[in-house]
Amino acid sequence: MSSDKDSCESNVTSSTRVAYVYNEQYTKLCDQMPKIPLRASMTHSLIAAYGLLPHLQVISPEAASKEDLKLFHSEDFIDCLRRLSDLDDEEKYDDDAESYGLMYDCPAYPGVYDYASAVVGGSIAAAIHLTEGHSQVAVNWAGGWHHAKRSEASGFCYFNDIVIAILILRQKFDRVLYVDLDLHHGDGVEDAFCSTQKVMTVSFHKVASGFFPGTGLIEDIGIGRGRNYTVNVPLKDGLTDEVFLDIFSSVINRVHGAFKPQAVVCQCGADALHGDPHAAFNLTEKAFVRSVEYLREWDFPLLLLGGGGYNFANTARCWASITGSLLHKELPTDIPEHRFFSDFGPGYELTIEPGNQRDLNSEKYIEEIRERIFGDLENVEVEEDGNPR
Numbered sequence: 001m002s003s004d005k006d007s008c009e010s011n012v013t014s015s016t017r018v019a020y021v022y023n024e025q026y027t028k029l030c031d032q033m034p035k036i037p038l039r040a041s042m043t044h045s046l047i048a049a050y051g052l053l054p055h056l057q058v059i060s061p062e063a064a065s066k067e068d069l070k071l072f073h074s075e076d077f078i079d080c081l082r083r084l085s086d087l088d089d090e091e092k093y094d095d096d097a098e099s100y101g102l103m104y105d106c107p108a109y110p111g112v113y114d115y116a117s118a119v120v121g122g123s124i125a126a127a128i129h130l131t132e133g134h135s136q137v138a139v140n141w142a143g144g145w146h147h148a149k150r151s152e153a154s155g156f157c158y159f160n161d162i163v164i165a166i167l168i169l170r171q172k173f174d175r176v177l178y179v180d181l182d183l184h185h186g187d188g189v190e191d192a193f194c195s196t197q198k199v200m201t202v203s204f205h206k207v208a209s210g211f212f213p214g215t216g217l218i219e220d221i222g223i224g225r226g227r228n229y230t231v232n233v234p235l236k237d238g239l240t241d242e243v244f245l246d247i248f249s250s251v252i253n254r255v256h257g258a259f260k261p262q263a264v265v266c267q268c269g270a271d272a273l274h275g276d277p278h279a280a281f282n283l284t285e286k287a288f289v290r291s292v293e294y295l296r297e298w299d300f301p302l303l304l305l306g307g308g309g310y311n312f313a314n315t316a317r318c319w320a321s322i323t324g325s326l327l328h329k330e331l332p333t334d335i336p337e338h339r340f341f342s343d344f345g346p347g348y349e350l351t352i353e354p355g356n357q358r359d360l361n362s363e364k365y366i367e368e369i370r371e372r373i374f375g376d377l378e379n380v381e382v383e384e385d386g387n388p389r
């Protein structure tokens with residue numbers, strides 16, 4: 001029985017409610033990630049400054065247990081990260097560190113285990129919220145670490161919260177679709193599910209010689225039973241909102257028709273935005289907002305995660321815009337006064353200017369990859385009851 005609160009609250013049902021992973025300690029932990037200092041707080045503060053919190057169902061996460069982490073990661077890798085995390089910086093790395101990727105891009109800084117297991121706990125809480133039917137959409141902007149492998153940290157990713165969240169969704173949903181919007185190929189998630197028909201991974205990313213991680217070529221379509229259930233959309237520098245949304249909508253439309261997903265996970269890595277130090281694509285927040293709106297129209301349980309994004313103000317702009325769109329709230333263009341207001345200069349506006357780099361994605365190139373992917377998807381046929389034809 002709804003109380004006499006204003007009407008917009010009373011007709012919030014599980015199908016319109018948006019779950020939002022947050023608590024103060026969680027955000028403070030995520031702020032400590034050396035590559036993205038304070039980004040978690042900047043994102044949360046902007047969402048709060050736009051008055052969105054009262055319309056969200058805030059879910060407070062607990063750190064993932066070792067059992068949770070073992071759903072995907074090897075025990076020796078987990079133990080190594082735990083051990084190195086407890087050392088202070090002066091201690092020398094043990095020689096295992098390198099074999100587990102815990103050097104260079106993924107230093108095992110003090111407390112990294114607490115950060116990485118907290119983030120997995122956030123994505124687990126969001127996934128469970130969806131399997132229990134409490135809401136149709138759940139968001140963990142601190143998650144999305146798509147490069148982490150079973151026994152190896154990679155590309156600033158320690159534990160793969162996405163793979164573990166998908167495994168939890170699979171406990172209830174027979175077919176789960178994973179969509180990766182990050183500038184980089186979602187290799188860790190693709191590797192985890194490349195040989196199964198139960199999870200289709202679709203990654204849109206930059207491919208160029210020497211660009212990390214170097215995988216995600218159009219001819220990589222999965223192996224064994226999973227053949228044709230991996231989709232890679234390799235793109236070039238200068239990508240615009242229009243070209244992206246055109247290839248995104250046509251590919252996702254075919255994926256939907258062929259794979260008939262019952263739940264969707266979307267990684268919204270914001271390093272594909274104009275203004276990111278990777279300086280690759282010309283995208284604005286509109287590419288992300290419209291992509292998520294497209295996925296939302298199917299009205300399947302939808303889990304949204306963050307990921308890359310190293311222009312922190314633009315990343316906050318993008319994820320706040322998506323959050324507002326999920327709530328059908330038009331956010332005023334002027335950034336509201338809040339703790340990080342000064343980071344949003346010189347324009348202090350929510351919208352991101354499109355980049356003007358030359359678009360190397362010719363129409364011919366886009367048509368070639370679209371036709372190739374459509375052809376591969378012709379081989380995907382699932383029965384409504386989930387068995388392959």
Ligand SMILES: O=C(/C=C/c1ccccc1NC(=O)c1ccccc1Oc1ccccc1)NO
Pocket residue numbers: 035036105147154155156182183184212269271277278307308309310
């Ligand atoms: O964002 C990523 C991975 C990025 C990455 C992985 C391995 C090696 C290099 C990487 N990228 C960079 O270092 C990189 C390249 C250009 C501009 C900013 C970059 O990141 C940062 C991020 C924060 C601080 C310094 C550098 N995956 O989604």
Ligand SMILES: [Zn+2]
Pocket residue numbers: 182183184269271307308309
């Ligand atoms: Zn990235």
